[in-house]
Amino acid sequence: MPSKPDITDMVPGVLLTKLDWVINWGRRNSIWPMGFGLACCAIEMMATAATKFDLDRFGAGVFRGSPRQSDLMIVSGTVTHKMGPRIRTLYEQMPEPRYVMAHGACATNGGPYYEFGYHVMKGVDLIIPVDLYVPGCPPRPEALIDGIMKLQEMIKRESVANRHRRLDYWEDHKDELLKELDSHKNTFFENPEEKESIVAWEKKVREFREKYLPKEALATA
Amino acid sequence: MKPTEINAILKEKFPQYVVERAAYPEIKAAEVPARPKALLKSAQILREEIQIKPEALREVILYCKNESRLSFDMLHCVSGIDYKAGEPLGVTYTLTSIKHKHFVCINTRIPRDKPNIASLVDIYPAADWHERETFDLVGIIFEGHPNLKRILCADDWDGHPLRKDYVFPQFYHGIPTAKELRWNS
Numbered sequence: 001m002p003s004k005p006d007i008t009d010m011v012p013g014v015l016l017t018k019l020d021w022v023i024n025w026g027r028r029n030s031i032w033p034m035g036f037g038l039a040c041c042a043i044e045m046m047a048t049a050a051t052k053f054d055l056d057r058f059g060a061g062v063f064r065g066s067p068r069q070s071d072l073m074i075v076s077g078t079v080t081h082k083m084g085p086r087i088r089t090l091y092e093q094m095p096e097p098r099y100v101m102a103h104g105a106c107a108t109n110g111g112p113y114y115e116f117g118y119h120v121m122k123g124v125d126l127i128i129p130v131d132l133y134v135p136g137c138p139p140r141p142e143a144l145i146d147g148i149m150k151l152q153e154m155i156k157r158e159s160v161a162n163r164h165r166r167l168d169y170w171e172d173h174k175d176e177l178l179k180e181l182d183s184h185k186n187t188f189f190e191n192p193e194e195k196e197s198i199v200a201w202e203k204k205v206r207e208f209r210e211k212y213l214p215k216e217a218l219a220t221a
Numbered sequence: 222m223k224p225t226e227i228n229a230i231l232k233e234k235f236p237q238y239v240v241e242r243a244a245y246p247e248i249k250a251a252e253v254p255a256r257p258k259a260l261l262k263s264a265q266i267l268r269e270e271i272q273i274k275p276e277a278l279r280e281v282i283l284y285c286k287n288e289s290r291l292s293f294d295m296l297h298c299v300s301g302i303d304y305k306a307g308e309p310l311g312v313t314y315t316l317t318s319i320k321h322k323h324f325v326c327i328n329t330r331i332p333r334d335k336p337n338i339a340s341l342v343d344i345y346p347a348a349d350w351h352e353r354e355t356f357d358l359v360g361i362i363f364e365g366h367p368n369l370k371r372i373l374c375a376d377d378w379d380g381h382p383l384r385k386d387y388v389f390p391q392f393y394h395g396i397p398t399a400k401e402l403r404w405n406s
Contacts, residue, residue, distance in 0.1 A: 081393045082375040118382050118389055118398070119374060126396050 020159050027071070027097065028059075028155040031148065034070035034090070035063035039077025041104035041138040048141035060148050067093040072151070074144075075130075078106040078113065079121045091128045097158075101147055102130045105137040112137070222323045227291065228271045231325075234284060238277035240330075270313070270326030278329060279339050285316055285325070286344060293318045293325065296341065299351035301359030306385040310336050312361055331361070340365040358383040 037045055048055050055061040064070040067090045079087060091100065102124050105111030113120035124130060131154065134147040232239050273281055285293045293316035302311035309330040317324040331338055340363035341348040352363045353372040360381030363369055371378060380387050390398055 081396065084396065085394075118387070121396060122398065 023160060024156055024158055027158075028152040030062075031058070031060040031072045031099070031151065031155075032062045032064050032070050033060060033072040033074050034067055034094070035065055036090070037074075037076045038079065038083065039104075039106065041076035041106070044138045044141055045074055045076045045103065045144060048144045053141040053145065055145065055148070058145065058148050058152070067091075068095060070094060071097065072099045072101060073128075074101045074103050075107040075124045076103040076138075078111070079124045080119050081121055082119070084121050084124075084127050087124065088127050099131045099151060099155075100124075100128055101132045101134060101151065103134050103144065103147070104139055105135065108133045108135065222290070222321055224323070224325060227323065227325045230288075230290065231271055231273075231281065231285075235273070235277060235281055238274045238281065240272040240274060270328050272328045272330070275312075275329045275331050275338050278327075279341070279344070281327065282314070282316075282341060282344055285327075291318065291325075292320050295319060296345035296347045296351070297324065299341075299348055299355055301355035301361045301383070303359060303383060303385045307333070309333060310359065310361060312338055312355065314341070336361045337364055339363070340369075342366055357381070360384060 037043075047053060049061050049063060060072070067073075071094075073091060073094065075087065091098070102108045106113065106120065107124045110117060110120050110122035114122060121127070132147050132151055134143050136143050139147075285291050295317040297315035297317045298313075300311075300313045300315075302313060304311060309332050312329050312331065314327045315324060316327065329338065338361060340352060342352065342363075342365070349366075349368070350372060352366055353369060355361050356363060356366075356369055357371040357373050358381055370376065374382065379390060392398065
């Protein structure tokens with residue numbers, strides 16, 4: 001008896017491509033964020049949703065009060081160890097497709113609490129998979145809008161058959177993204193020794209994340 | 222009423238309970254770079270505190286509340302202080318009188334190995350959350366508190382974080398606190 005065909009093995013045909021296009025068009029133009037904030041980054045998120053910056057231009061201004069109605073979780077602020085399990089619960093209550101954005105330095109890696117914050121989780125990606133990191137402390141509304149637009153780019157590359165095709169964005173733009181990252185490093189650290197120490201530190205971070213992160217997070221982040 | 226006058230009243234009433242302590246050095250205006258004068262003044266007033274023995278705390282506080290010259294009707298703040306590892310812990314109460322527009326700082330020192338002190342919840346209900354926070358972060362046990370449990374940290378947190386001898390946790394519920402990732406380490 002032949003085994004059941006796996007949809008991910010199918011070559012995406014014309015029909016599937018068109019279907020992808022329609023579905024992604026709908027998804028990326030109606031990203032409904034969850035209406036919750038943890039710290040000062042949430043104030044910037046509110047400003048982004050308000051009239052001056054008007055997140056509704058991107059279809060992402062409909063802040064929902066329930067995780068069951070939302071597509072995007074903007075983790076805006078400091079994630080404490082006490083708050084961590086609640087965030088995990090909220091994430092699990094969201095229906096697929098769901099996206100997570102780490103908004104600001106604290107949600108990315110602990111930010112100013114990195115070394116001495118005994119109560120702060122060093123990055124929300126330790127408990128849930130994160131799609132997108134928005135830097136800043138707190139990020140300007142423009143940065144959040146840029147993050148939403150990057151997320152739309154990622155959704156554009158998804159497929160019904162395999163959601164993780166959006167990783168192609170990284171593959172396609174790898175050289176220019178790495179180049180951009182390197183240029184930032186050169187502006188911050190003129191001394192080559194400092195740069196070497198940063199590179200060594202980044203290597204340590206990578207090893208650490210591979211050791212501790214769940215595989216699901218590595219696949220999507 | 223000035224803080225020195227309030228302290229004089231308390232010393233007169235409770236001579237056996239007030240602990241004599243060395244005066245703080247005066248702040249010299251020339252040493253404080255470009256700060257507003259109002260700030261300097263308030264800092265000096267705050268330093269006028271009185272130290273009492275811990276067993277007399279409730280008696281002194283009740284006197285402060287009921288005496289008509291003082292009539293401290295508001296408990297402003299309860300602070301737990303760990304001055305130095307190995308030394309006694311401190312608890313400071315700031316009382317304010319809305320009627321007379323004055324305030325006083327009452328300081329006590331309690332031993333580190335037995336950090337127990339009487340609770341003030343039945344005198345000032347505002348002490349409830351202040352004492353819970355002081356218990357949570359500094360580990361001072363308020364005897365007679367109706368609900369003395371942690372208020373900021375999680376219920377199963379280990380230790381009291383603002384103690385000088387606090388040990389930074391490596392893991393919390395299996396989640397690394399990432400101390401290994403320090404720069405230059």
